[in-house]
Amino acid sequence: MLLEVRDLHVEFHTRDGVAKAVNGVNYSVAEGETLAVLGESGSGKSVTAQAVMGILDMPPGKISGGEILFKDRDLLKMKKDERRKIRGQEMAMIFQDALSSLNPVLSVGEQLGEMFVVHRGMSHKDAKLKAVELMDRVRIPAAKERVGNFPHQFSGGMRQRIMIAMAMALEPSLIIADEPTTALDVTVQAQVMDLLAELQRELNMGLILITHDLGVVADVADKIAVMYAGRIVESAPVHEIYRAPAHPYTKGLLRSIPRLDQKGRELYAIKGLPPNLLHIPPGCAFNPRCPMAQEICRGEVPPLFEVAEHRESACYFWKETLDAR
Amino acid sequence: MGRYVIRRLLQMIPVFFGTTLLIFLMVNVMGDPIAGLCGDRQCDPATAAQLRSEFGLDKPVWQQYLTYMGNVFTGDFGTAFNGQKVTELMATAFPITIRLTIVAIVFEIVIGISLGVVTGLRRGRPVDTTVLILTLVVISIPTFVTGLLLQLLLGVEWGIIKPSVSSEAPFNELLVPGLVLASVSLAYVTRLTRTSIAENARADYVRTAVAKGLPRRRVVIRHLLRNSLIPVVTFIGTDVGALMGGAIVTERIFNIHGVGFQLYQGILRQNSQTVVGFVTILVLVFLAANLLVDLLYAVLDPRIRYA
Numbered sequence: 001m002l003l004e005v006r007d008l009h010v011e012f013h014t015r016d017g018v019a020k021a022v023n024g025v026n027y028s029v030a031e032g033e034t035l036a037v038l039g040e041s042g043s044g045k046s047v048t049a050q051a052v053m054g055i056l057d058m059p060p061g062k063i064s065g066g067e068i069l070f071k072d073r074d075l076l077k078m079k080k081d082e083r084r085k086i087r088g089q090e091m092a093m094i095f096q097d098a099l100s101s102l103n104p105v106l107s108v109g110e111q112l113g114e115m116f117v118v119h120r121g122m123s124h125k126d127a128k129l130k131a132v133e134l135m136d137r138v139r140i141p142a143a144k145e146r147v148g149n150f151p152h153q154f155s156g157g158m159r160q161r162i163m164i165a166m167a168m169a170l171e172p173s174l175i176i177a178d179e180p181t182t183a184l185d186v187t188v189q190a191q192v193m194d195l196l197a198e199l200q201r202e203l204n205m206g207l208i209l210i211t212h213d214l215g216v217v218a219d220v221a222d223k224i225a226v227m228y229a230g231r232i233v234e235s236a237p238v239h240e241i242y243r244a245p246a247h248p249y250t251k252g253l254l255r256s257i258p259r260l261d262q263k264g265r266e267l268y269a270i271k272g273l274p275p276n277l278l279h280i281p282p283g284c285a286f287n288p289r290c291p292m293a294q295e296i297c298r299g300e301v302p303p304l305f306e307v308a309e310h311r312e313s314a315c316y317f318w319k320e321t322l323d324a325r
Numbered sequence: 326m327g328r329y330v331i332r333r334l335l336q337m338i339p340v341f342f343g344t345t346l347l348i349f350l351m352v353n354v355m356g357d358p359i360a361g362l363c364g365d366r367q368c369d370p371a372t373a374a375q376l377r378s379e380f381g382l383d384k385p386v387w388q389q390y391l392t393y394m395g396n397v398f399t400g401d402f403g404t405a406f407n408g409q410k411v412t413e414l415m416a417t418a419f420p421i422t423i424r425l426t427i428v429a430i431v432f433e434i435v436i437g438i439s440l441g442v443v444t445g446l447r448r449g450r451p452v453d454t455t456v457l458i459l460t461l462v463v464i465s466i467p468t469f470v471t472g473l474l475l476q477l478l479l480g481v482e483w484g485i486i487k488p489s490v491s492s493e494a495p496f497n498e499l500l501v502p503g504l505v506l507a508s509v510s511l512a513y514v515t516r517l518t519r520t521s522i523a524e525n526a527r528a529d530y531v532r533t534a535v536a537k538g539l540p541r542r543r544v545v546i547r548h549l550l551r552n553s554l555i556p557v558v559t560f561i562g563t564d565v566g567a568l569m570g571g572a573i574v575t576e577r578i579f580n581i582h583g584v585g586f587q588l589y590q591g592i593l594r595q596n597s598q599t600v601v602g603f604v605t606i607l608v609l610v611f612l613a614a615n616l617l618v619d620l621l622y623a624v625l626d627p628r629i630r631y632a
Contacts, residue, residue, distance in 0.1 A: 053536055055532055055535050084538050084540065085538060086538070087535070088539075089538060092536070092537075093536045095529060095532070095533060095536075097529060100529040100530065101529040101532070101533045102533065103530040103533070103534070103548050103551075103552070104530070104552065104626070104627070104628055105551050105625065105626055105627060105628075106547075106548075107627075114537065114539065115537060118537075118538070118540070118543065119538065150627040150628070152627075152628050166533075166537070
């Protein structure tokens with residue numbers, strides 16, 4: 001397995017108390033595989049990714065338990081410098097907002113070339129050639145002329161391509177894309193997503209795709225992990241989850257996708273709000289919003305039940321949920 | 326860019342005439358320049374009247390201004406109280422003050438920015454709090470107090486430096502006066518850098534730089550500092566002008582015969598030619614420094630383009 005996250009716990013120590021952002025997450029990604037991590041804002045999907053990447057702000061963040069195995073080595077036990085060398089070379093990250101994620105005062109050529117200068121000890125001249133090559137590869141027109149341009153001189157889609165090029169630069173084996181298309185126009189979203197999927201296939205990389213866009217997921221992901229209040233509530237191969245969700249939360253998410261054949265009717269929304277991470281409700285964190293909640297849901301945190309092969313759900317009533325579609 | 330510079334240079338013309346006129350008028354109400362020439366004694370009325378017509382002081386103020394400006398453009402800044410040409414005074418005074426300013430600016434850049442970076446990255450920790458309190462103390466104490474105190478301690482009591490700078494004013498003698506001159510600005514530079522660094526340290530592009538696996542030094546210097554220096558450069562740039570003209574107190578304390586010293590003498594002797602001449606040059610320095618800062622802006626931040 002390329003990456004295995006085991007029982008990861010992350011807390012944030014704030015003035016108001018300890019916010020439990022990630023509470024025992026398990027997931028794994030194999031080479032060439034795409035895992036989509038789904039969830040609302042504050043569900044812990046980005047925090048988990050930042051912990052894997054090693055870019056969590058600590059403090060206030062703190063990894064309070066678990067293991068992150070990357071190529072069978074625990075990242076959390078590594079020395080700082082060892083960990084740094086893995087970043088960029090063996091795993092890379094694509095961020096949501098390319099405009100703010102790229103340095104405004106350095107040319108894109110410098111920012112791309114930097115990867116080769118730092119990790120490969122290349123000269124600035126050679127690194128610039130590499131930068132042009134990368135820009136060509138992500139299909140930025142007139143790459144040679146534009147290598148000296150600054151991020152603000154590119155369109156949103158082109159900027160995100162540069163982000164992708166930067167992540168691909170050293171051909172890492174794992175890419176984490178944190179909502180890579182959220183900030184883009186719908187027309188550009190598909191192009192960027194296609195490019196990402198294509199490069200992933202070419203380089204046989206593992207891809208963790210963090211998103212709340214269910215439409216994006218269906219096309220590219222192999223499997224899905226749905227997160228809620230810092231836990232994975234359901235994980236399954238992508239098509240099965242669309243066919244029959246085994247957790248009321250997933251069901252709610254799927255129902256809230258606007259559909260053309262429901263034009264004129266009120267849009268569905270899951271009632272209530274995501275829980276405050278300072279005070280996660282006891283038992284199943286989803287119980288206050290869940291239409292199926294019973295007494296048992298307010299007592300113990302539900303474990304992950306094996307629904308089928310490679311399918312798990314953290315709901316006491318997963319059978320009923322499956323059947324009730 | 327070229328057009329922008331030309332426009333800025335043209336804008337300097339009215340500013341230049343406006344300021345010089347104001348100074349000229351202010352010096353004019355300062356008192357009778359002839360009275361100063363006779364020292365402590367009362368002037369002989371006949372001699373005074375003769376001098377007045379010789380210097381053109383019996384003419385209306387606007388005519389005096391026009392004559393003066395006419396002379397300035399031919400390079401004649403008039404005569405100082407001791408009969409020396411004002412241009413000669415400038416030739417000895419400006420190099421000294423420029424040296425003093427360089428020392429002060431270097432202190433501001435090296436100490437101010439380093440302290441700012443260190444504290445900005447460790448916000449809320451003991452180093453940060455200590456430096457913050459120190460800068461507050463430095464800002465609150467007037468320059469003449471720090472100046473006299475350092476002169477007394479380092480110069481008189483411990484004999485580490487010469488209490489009074491020699492007339493050549495070489496760099497090594499200007500170290501302590503430069504530090505005194507820089508002290509308040511240095512504290513501001515520290516605070517400005519600190520805030521800017523602390524703010525930018527949370528920026529997305531810094532997170533990207535970390536995610537790229539860059540060494541921390543490179544993240545801080547190349548990505549963080551470069552972005553954080555933009556407001557600091559503005560401050561230091563405008564400070565060049567302020568330091569050159571504002572060294573009066575420091576130059577008095579350490580007996581440095583620079584611009585501040587000559588201005589002080591000029592005011593004391595009511596010699597309008599010296600005062601107006603020096604201030605005119607300072608106005609030009611100020612304008613040039615401001616233009617330079619604006620141009621430097623575009624160099625530091627490519628998002629700023631002048632058309």
